Amino acid sequence: MKMARKRARLSVTIIVLIGFSSTIAKAGELPAERQSALLHLLKHDCGSCHGMTLKGGLGPSLLPEDLAGKPAVALERIVSDGVPGTPMPPWKTLLSPAEVSWLVNQLLQGVTDAP
Amino acid sequence: MRLDCGYTKYIVLISLMVLAGIAVTGCSYGHGKHDSCPVVRGTGDLGVVIERASGNVKIVETTRGREITRVEGLGDLSHASVVYSRDQRFAFVFGRDGGLTKIDMLAGRIAKRVIQAGNSIGGAISQDGTLIAVSNYTPGGVNVFSSDSLELIAEIPAAYGNKNSSKVVGLVEAPGKRFIFSLYDAGEIWIADMNKPANPVVTKYKNVGKLPYDALITSDGRYYIAGLFGEDGMAMLDLWRPEQGVKRILNNYGRGEIKMPVYKMPHLEGWAIADNYAFVPGIGRNDVLVLDKQTWKQVDRIPVHGQPVFVMARPDGRQVWVNFAHPNNDTVQVIDVPTRKIIKTLKPGKAVLHMEFTPRGERVWISVRDDDRLDIFDTETFARISSLDADKPSGIFFTSRANHIGL
Incomplete structure (x- = not known):
């Protein structure tokens, strides 16, 4: 149960990070x-x-x-x-x-x- | 027998006259490309809707809530406004690009069009309907035209101090064949007496306040009030007592408070006087202000959804409708005048730009620019009755404006 929650949190973090880096990449071109x-x-x-x-x-x-x-x-x-x-x-x-x-x-x- | 012959003769004669009449008028009373002609009708339930991006106007009919025809080729219509001839047949459209266009509402076509300046903002028609005044940004001033021919009759350059031009805003008509307007850069209010149209007599009121951005005149033609952007308060001129000069009202409103940024200038033209109170947009604030019309002192402030742009009374004065500046411009709120409470919040769609009541106020038409739509609402049930397609609609102007003082 705890493990599952942790994994979920980790995947959320990864998604956020991917989202963030793609924003940075597009800063020059919206x-x-x-x-x-x-x-x-x-x-x-x-x-x-x-x-x-x-x-x-x-x-x-x-x-x-x-x-x-x-x-x-x-x-x-x-x-x-x-x-x-x-x-x-x-x-x-x-x-x-x-x-x-x-x-x-x-x-x-x-x-x-x-x- | 002789009698019968006589009647026949008359009937033939009348028939010929009717036919000749049709031949002469052609299709000028027909509406739209698909209608058969001629249709004889009045214009009291017609109106014009500005399609700002495409330079077109729609001619609409309020009785059946429908479009009659579209007139094209009016140039840059961003911030366009309209006044009507007193017979309500002709609409005069003031375009941003300095274009002044006279539209024949019955024929559904342009009767006359002139480019009268580089950059203009609005206009008015004189008390007797003979003169059209246009207020201009570039070059700043007021040009006056014959409403009949659109020939230039007088120019009033807005020179002040040692500057040769101020932008002119808040142009209205007042009883006594006068036009009144404000000089944005100069901070002045001018009255032009047009009784000798080619030689206007101008009375100037100086130092009325910083950056008057728009103005209104009360529906009795007595008070001219300019909103000030550069400082708190409004500048008021009592036209029954012009010798008293311009007075400051609402001087204490918001003093010491930090204003929010204003993403769209409020309009004062449609402002509301209802039940002896005036309802005005609070600039830079999410408020509608309520002033006592006798003392011009603020008696209340009504918190609303965003910064108000238009604050308009239903013709009977029982309700006040408010729309808002970007980014809250998807919403319309209705204030109940006796209780000063918001009784309805509507979300018509993206970028609500303007509202216009039918002459006696049972319906209101709302332009929803970014959804390319006009919505018609019932003002008692707030139900949406119907919608019409329109290309980036902005201002809606019904012919009932023809007989309102000030417009």
């Missing part, structure tokens, strides 16, 4: 499903202030030509921490650093096809 969800968020939720086509609204334009010259690290900080005194909220409670970094990279490259 799963396709998550990428698609992030692009959707970008278009519709970021878009509620920055415009669905990201050319700006209450918030500034996020088109590559308008972001040109701004370091990715600075942009990541803005997305993660928000901009105090403006409506830009901190997204770190909803997005992981890897996700923020991926989104900023998308913005700098130009988003062509958000779902």
Whole structure:
């Protein structure tokens, strides 16, 4: 009985570890499903202030030509921490650093096809 | 015998006139591709639903809860809004890309479309129905058009201090053929008197507060109230006593508390006045605030599911319906006005963006963006009556808005 429980716990640990390592492996490249969800968020939720086509609204334009010259690290900080005194909220409670970094990279490259 | 002949002559004449009438009007009163024409009908139970991603609008009918037709080619409709001509035949759609589109609701087609600015946010129609005003972000200001021809009649650039442009928000219409709006960057409220349409007379109220993000006007056209993002409280102008200037209300709300991040700006347009109380979204907080309409002091706060976006009273004022910001936007809650208690929590689906009541409030239409669906609920039983497919639906606007002050 005790043995069985121990074995079960061990297999849970192994599954968790496998899950964890696969997350690490994918940190650079998010799963396709998550990428698609992030692009959707970008278009519709970021878009509620920055415009669905990201050319700006209450918030500034996020088109590559308008972001040109701004370091990715600075942009990541803005997305993660928000901009105090403006409506830009901190997204770190909803997005992981890897996700923020991926989104900023998308913005700098130009988003062509958000779902 | 002669008499009979006379009648026949009239009947032939009338028949010819009817036929000629049909020939002239063609199918303009027919609806949809499959309907036979002509169908003569009123427009009082029609409405427009924005399909934000595809640049289309649906024309819908509330009596039978159905789609009549779809009108395409309206550009970027994210954050689009609609006002109606006073005869409720024409819808004026304000698109994000600066497009102003006049839709013939009966013909189901675009009557006229102009691109009037680079980036716009909303609009209003004048008291007498002759003028359409559009508020713009880029370049910031208000443009005024003839509702008939969509010809530009006046431009009001939102220059302030030594800056030449502020984003303009919270544009409403007020009695006396006036438009009122707020300057987001400048922190000002302006009244434009349009009695001489080509030469608006603008009265400016400065230093009303930081970052007014949206505004509302009470349904009697008396109070204009702007929500402030940059500081606590709201800026209120009593249009019956404009000489008294802008006053701050709700000044103590949330003072000293840490605000939560706001993932979607609340809208004040649909805000609710019911039973002599005003129900407004608490910005950055999971609260609906209740203000006494006589004193404009907060008398209650109702904890709700998330940060409110729209707080809308059913037309009879008995209920207030609330939807929420991301990530709690799958939910709608209903507040019972006399007890100020939540009496129903609905989960219509992913990303509930807007709600619109039928003219007398027995039904509410809800847009569920990420599920590509419109839901119609009974407001007494809260049962879902039916659903319609829609492509990323956002705003829902019924023609009954035509005769509301402010819109």
